[in-house]
Amino acid sequence: MPARLLPNHGTRARYSVHGCRCGECRTSHRVYEQNRSRQKAYGTWEPYVDAEPARQHVRELMSRGLGWRRVAALSRVARGTVNKLLYGSPKPSIRIRREVADRLLAVDYSTELVADGAFVDATGTWRRIRALVAIGWPKVHIARALGSHGQGLQLHEHLVLASTARRVAELYDTWWDADPTEHGVQLAQVGRARRYASARDWAPPMAWDDDALDDAEAQPHTATQRAISSAERREEIKHLASFGTSTTEIAKRVGLSADYVRGLLGDWTNPARDEAA
Structure with missing residues (x-):
């Protein structure tokens, strides 16, 4: 079995479970005890909370390609705790410690966190590819830059490997403001690519905010651009x-x-x- 990851220094778990007495761990323990004493005095101490929000958050991360063991490592929550939250027998956890819930809910999805072989939503990948075509990059050039030896992009419409999503994002970051003709693309090819994209209403890079490319609900700013005379x-x-x-x-x-x-x-x-x- 793989070695269990120790909680970080400066956490109460490292102090209370693993017995670390460094300055950071002692401070974390002291703050926790002071907070607990204060809340007890006011009658507001509630060490356990409903487990359902954290469980749904972990499941959402899993549906997007982030395995539960990876979530446990990123949140610094014991694997056994996350396993019980999801699959506990005879039934999953009903309540969990507040600090555990907070750590799990703090894990945000990012393709950079997903293992190379996991599948992720292809929305952002296709938007980046189509945006590059819209400014004149032929799909065959994009395919070759991604390591394909064929004449086209052999990608699934809805899901792609996380490694592919990362390669496309890196290529997009390099090419989105580059002139294709300065990278060996013939002017006639540039024109064909742009016409192809225009006929399909594909938005160019300037139509997208960077943080919207991977948001399935986001829309490009093309309507505003077309209104410009x-x-x-x-x-x-x-x-x-x-x-x-x-x-x-x-x-x-x-x-x-x-x-x-x-x-x-x-x-x-x-x-x-x-x-x-």
């Missing part, structure tokens, strides 16, 4: 350029291609070009 976009391009903003960054902010923005900036800085045309 061409004239307003042109004024915004001039405004951003006056501050020395890069062409790539301007294109990302206004939702236009970098080539188009370069063309506009060239026309404005070289009036003779317009006359020649």
